[in-house]
Amino acid sequence: MPLLSTVSASLADVLALLLPVECAGCDAEDQVLCGECRGALAPRPMSRLLDDEIWAYSALAFEGVPARVIRRLKEDGRTGLARPLGRALRAAVLAAGAAGDAVVVPVPSSRAALRRRGFAVAPLLVRRAGFRPVALLAPARVTADQRGLDRDARARNVAGSLRVRPRPAELVRDRPIVIVDDVLTTGATLLEAARTLRSAGLVVVAAATVAATPRRSSATHR
Template identity: 55%
Template sequence: MPPPTASSLALSARRAVEDALAVVFPVSCAGCDLADRDLCEPCREQLRASARVRQLPGGLEVRSALVFDGVAARVIRSFKEDGRTGLARPLGIALREAWPAGLDGVPVAVPASRSSMRRRGYAPVVLAARRAGWRPFPLLSVARATADQRSLTRDGRAANLAGAMRARPSAAERLRGRAVVLVDDVVTTGATLEEATRALTAAGVAVAGAVTIAATPLRHRPGG
């Protein structure tokens, strides 16, 4: 029998820790509800990145690691809405694969609203970026409150976000001459990323592209 590899030893250690924690803090898999696992191995496999590229109307190229559907959607929702911060690691690993090959850029996280920060107590995008091995630069801030995007149309999202972000002047000055890559959790219509791009461009910062954990499936209208 061959000796155990480093990866198999790490997997065994992780399972042992999960088993011990499950006794004290019962959990279920974020992807399929299997008992005693934060994320079971089959669902972890479903988070294996396969980068998809989308170009927004304004020209920004967005690379997404996963499709926001099935297991990936359930895990991302648990990470964002249920406080399951341990899921940041597998999502961060997937996010890392979306980074454009060979691009020397500075990661800049899309900022969380004040209300979501109060509700969650953490910024999911920043946490996932850190688990990807990046140190997101605090360049953007929220300029005003916005409505919940989920029930809005494409045009409604754009109007809701218009002027909602701004670049921190001193931070923008430090990055002058450097390209940045925007980082977000899920891209739907792209309105959030386009608003972030507008704010950075106005501050003289070049945006080389964007990466997200996932992208919602494109829905085609009948006859469109």
């Protein structure tokens, strides 16, 4: 083995001892993401019409490996996972029509989530997908945690929770917008984002997410 390779391997071994890592998808040791789990993140775009208002495109089903990897990003702060997730998201964003002069608008994190994590999930994923996130939306009020809420409760929880930033909005007034979030569950957040942007006279054409919850999705594979 060449000297450089030997040194690199030795350093990797030392780092594995000092900074143990496990695969985000299956907990295999000494790998951030093993080959099999990386393969499970290969995009399989699907679409779903939300309340006859907006089409949402998702790259993966929120189950198994994709669900575990997304949770590791969001709950454990493993931001390196945003890159493989971003590659999956890119397929969904392109399926949603983000080509040419389309504007990619991430759903903003709540102030509480931003304080807890130290980073905003959706903008990070958009950047790792190879797009420039445009911060047209901002939180307008505090909301409860969406976990555990049913469809109607989620819709009530997010109603009026977003506002449009006027200055950047003026710069993209006539351009098509694709809204991006990490996971589609009931669609309440994406619908609220679309309604907020449209109420300001902006043109929302679709939404895109990394994953969609299968049990709540009537998605059609494309």
